[in-house]
Amino acid sequence: MKKLSTLLLLAIVMLCSLPASAQFKYGLEAGLNLSKMSMSKDIVSSDNRAGWFVGPKVQFGIPLAGLAVDGALLYSQKYMALDSTDDGVTETSRKTMPNIEIPVNLKWNFGFSSLVGVYLATGPQWSWYLGGKKISFDGENIGLLETSNFSWNVGAGINAFKHLQLGVTYNIACGKTGELNGLWDTAEKIKLRNNTWQVRLAYMF
Secondary structure (H helix, E strand, C coil), rough: HHHHHHHHHHHHHHHHHHCCCCCCEEEEEEEEEEEEEEECCCCCCCCCCCEEEEEEEEEECCCCCCCCEEEECEEEEEEEEEEEEECCEEEEEEEEEEEEEEEEEEEEEEECCCCEEEEEEEEEEEEEEEECCCECCCEEEEECCCCEEEEEEEEEEEEEECEEEEEEEEEEECCCCCECCCCCCCCCCEEEEEEEEEEEEEEEE
């Protein structure tokens, strides 16, 4: 993963060295999160939860090469829902997870016409958690969330009318999002990873 980050930074440097043909755009991006918490041990279940994100976005591209680098500063709202069933009774713990996220993506643009095209995108994302770190279940503290996370994005979308970008991104957690303490007669700590599908819409000026 460090090698991929290095390659992306080199691509940014190469783009910056060609200002004559480069295009700079800025805009606003918003969308929906669909998160699912995966666990290192199958003791409790985690449901998909819908959230949202919004924030400013910039893009720096070379039209002739079809390449661009974009970045955003997003406020992102995600949720965690843990369910446990014992003797037919299901207990649920839900937690709101606000984050500041900075995704940086390398994009390949393919135009079908002057008005419509598609793109592929991939790149790293850094996140900082803004909420309480403790995870509670049935009135007890059972774990902690990390204050920062690194993840990787892969996605695709549509460029339309020179201003609109509509896409889908899968955000893959590269480290643990949090950790549950030893529960349910096991001393093993349970690692949590929060992978997220995102539907995003941006308007670029």
